[in-house]
Amino acid sequence: MPELPEVETVVRGLAPLLENQVFGLAQAPWVKVIEPWELDEFNASLKGRTLLRIFRRGKYICCDCDGFYLVVHLRMTGRLYISAKPEGDDKWVRFSVALASGGFLAFSDARKFGRINLVTSLDFLEEKLGPEPLELKPEDYADIFQGSERTIKVFLLDQKKLAGVGNIYADESLFRAGILPTRKVSSLKRTERVCLGEKVMEVLSQSIVHEGATISWYRKPDGTQGESQKHFSVYGRGGQPCLICGTDITRIVLGQRGTHYCGKCQH
DNA sequence: CGTGGGACCTGAACGC
DNA sequence: TGCGTTCAGGTCCCAC
Secondary structure: OOOHHHHHHHHHHHHHHHOOOEEEEEEOOOHHHHOOOOHHHHHHHHOOOEOOEEEEEOOEEEEEOOOOEEEEEOOOOEEEEEEOOOOOOOOOEEEEEEEOOOOEEEEEEOOOOOEEEEEOOOHHHHHHOOOOHHHOOOOHHHHHOOOOOOEHHHHHOOOOOOOOOOHHHHHHHHHHHOOOOOOEHHHOOHHHHHHHHHHHHHHHHHHHHOOOOOOOOOOOOOOOOOOHHHHOOOOOOOOOEOOOOOOEOEEEEEOOEEEEEOOOOOO
16 A cells, blocks of 8 residues: 555554553464564563654654554555454454553554564664655755666655655656656756656645545555545556546556556656 | 566456 | 456565
């Protein structure tokens, strides 16, 4: 599922329910989800700790648990929600942890790509993540989109350059900026780089307002769907007419990812 | 340094 | 109905 807007929506939905909660015992029906931890060691470290604050960094969900950070990555099909039962509310729950209030924080993940970790420092995240897109000014992007011979589409997906943009919002941002995904970063003029920065910020903030995109698996913590998918211009619209000019949207593969664009509106 | 392929996994959609 | 194929929002690792 999840790119920055989806993860942000999950964090905002969970914050009021989790902050100041005390963790009880955790279960991991699929223990690999907490690798390299063993369940008993994991519990020895987490049980009894208070969740002070939950926040997002890139596509990672970070919980400050007063001595440890609980870090969750949803990857493709992960869901995080509060359940009344330790086994959760669906058949793909890989992990759950009791809360002192009586409920359970459940992590469900059909494809088993997601991971939950417990660490004493978030330095490892800073080592692999670039800046937060929404904390930049459009002009800052002129410096970020530089020094590469890669295509701009592949570049946008590089979390080390910019944290949180995924396949959907890369395509949508490039459409709004009128830039072909196949362009080399080095070919972009300064005005195009700044424009793309503006559009990245616009697309991400609007998607947060719409509470993320439900294509298939993503759900808000309350179980309902996001609305962003109703506002896509190109993602998933291969072969359908461009909403601006009517030309069929093209679908190609770049960096092994489906890539959608309008050959007439984007240059 | 960059790219391409594969791995990690399961479920849904689609063709026959 | 059932079977096989293809595709999927992400990231990591290795070969070249």
